[in-house]
Amino acid sequence: MPSLDRRRFLRDAAATTALVSAGGLAATSSAPAQAAPPAAAPAPTTRRRGAVSFRWWGTAGWRIDIADRTVLVDPYLSRIDTGLFTGPFNPATALTVRTDVIDARVERAATVLVTHTHWDHFMDVPHIAGRTGARVFGTLTAYHLGLAYGVPSTQLSAVRGGEVLDFGDHTVEVVSSLHSRNAAYSVAFPGVRVTQPARPATIGDLPEGDTLSYLLRVDAGPSVYFTGASDVAERNLTGLAPDVAMVAMQSATTTGDYLPRLLAGLDYPKVVVPVHWDNFETRLQNPPVVAPADRPRLDDMIAAVRRISPRSRVLVPEYETAYHF
Template structure:
């Protein structure tokens, strides 16, 4: 009996190792974060899912906009923080091309379908929510929590002049399985309740507006970093228009050297976490 059992143990050990290999490989695959300029980002998860946030790919800062749009053959989710044109951007074109589902508040989703032409069948109870709620999406690959923002939100039809109500503006807290938790602030001013975010989720990467005029500027953005305490802080929404006068240099100065996780991305650059 003992002689017959001995070959079984090495086989079982080998089988267990082989079963673990896919999980280990996925755990070692980084999450990719690409900046297209302004507030537009692409996230690719370790499992290969693709998310776009505020996809104004054709913004003036992106000199490779045409090529970048053509390269977006797979997009699983499009997340939009609020209805302004510089955040809705190319969402409708990309959605029609890829079938991407919309992640937004119910009010914004309805406005985008009614006035901007976003395919209504590509949104629903699974992807639309509201502040305080969290969605589990893509078979658990990501979780998206809705975070308030201090700003405004309207949708204008293509070629139109009238602005239509689009609910309250917001930001997103995106938790990636086997990856980082990313807080995209949207277009917001500093507000004290930002300090509540890390009580529920440790933020690994914070994408925050620093441009001033329409959002918080460098000094208020630096205070937002102190409230949220992210491991990495990445400035966005600056320099696209002349009125957005905030700069990464001013942001770094406002941080006062007390945050060594500051990363200033170049348009088109990809970071891996």
């Protein structure tokens, strides 16, 4: 496939200059000045690589700042206690949006990308949409749940996979994906919403509703793949070849060859960032809390990525730290 070969050639050619930095936006020197073209043909502007930052908000949540535009992925900041990590888990836990926690971190957003509609991915999205006017992209279930919360239909865009959305200085490709299975080979809160339901009241009112992944390509910057759950339809990954992959940690062994299939399908990204490994019912403060049962799973994941894709760098993120790829 010529297009794939070309993309990988360009990607690998840049490998020696790729940089992952943490701890805030790094200063970037400008290119040497050049003679200005005639006034009738103004010089095109080129964004600096340092103008793009990625901040992890725990679980599968991210804030991406691209120049003066903010993109959010699965923003979940309320981090309410459902008993999931301390037991017993309560599916009737009331949906309690912590607006003070959210508003302190979300002053703007142009776009929200939702992988699926479980509470730890979608619960805070309607408030964020109302606060910022952001357009929300997600499944048909996300669309109907958004309506149930009172989000105007003009801010909701249903997608299913295959769409390439152009935002000028970046594009977002929607990828049809799968949700992870638990030890009983089942999915928590299965189901979809094909019509507008009553306003959700408990976490059980937010079903999985089908699952998506997203590939963000930034002009003069990185291509980054975002997952929200630990399963994959690898046939849908052909040709994506991202520089960076945000990969959800597998919580059960019922999905066969998850990491080998995912990493091969993504053409072995240069950087792999484990996500969805933290205890997301604790405060958003560093160091992230890892449940005792999840610590060995995270260690096993890191070791597996290094074994399967030895040329990949594994970056274990901290909360709200600015990373530049």
